[in-house]
């Protein structure tokens with residue numbers, strides 16, 4: 001459904017992505033892994049129209065979206081949940097979630113979508129009237145994901161969904177990603193932890209210094225000698 005071909009992005013005079021190839025199939029979960037500053041978030045911003053490529057092409061469900069403005073991406077079925085959750089701290093959970101239904105079609109279906117999400121996310125039912133900043137980090141991440149889903153995307157992009165979360169909360173967000181995916185929604189996310197990334201994902205990519213390095217199935221990535229040597233510190237995993 002999503003195809004990036006030889007995508008190049010720069011911020012001002014500084015190029016940060018070189019010839020990135022990446023795809024997400026219908027209903028797939030895909031992870032992007034790489035060190036700090038390697039360009040993972042920029043890939044997502046390029047897909048979303050926030051960092052338009054100066055070369056290469058991006059298509060979504062057969063349509064060229066390389067240079068579409070960001071709001072048109074949402075209407076076409078892509079949602080991005082930004083890093084660090086970015087909720088409106090003094091608004092309630094319910095108000096935060098409803099902010100995600102900002103385009104006309106989503107606004108019309110907001111009540112129905114909220115009921116659907118309340119089934120998926122117990123936090124929305126139990127804490128709907130609570131002020132967002134009073135929730136734990138993991139609960140806030142769930143609210144941020146729910147807000148992204150209010151636009152009824154076909155592809156949900158999560159920028160560092162596990163950042164700063166305790167292991168128990170990571171497990172809950174992983175369960176949530178699986179539940180969202182079971183609804184037929186494709187998920188593209190990034191994460192620096194190799195085991196977390198590739199144990200959840202159907203397929204994955206490693207990016208270093210703005211370039212594709214390795215890609216493959218989730219299991220294949222965990223067994224890849226270079227990944228085991230460089231990212232899991234296993235001696236003798238590769239020549």
Ligand SMILES: Nc1ncnc2c1ncn2[C@@H]1O[C@H](COP(=O)(O)OP(=O)(O)OP(=O)(O)O)[C@@H](O)[C@H]1O
Pocket residue numbers: 011014016034035036037038039040041042043
């Ligand atoms: N708005 C910007 N203006 C200039 N440079 C930027 C901007 N945003 C990111 N960069 C630079 O682009 C490079 C890639 O950043 P990006 O945030 O995409 O990496 P990342 O892999 O997501 O990193 P992290 O894991 O630390 O979030 C980095 O060198 C970063 O400093």
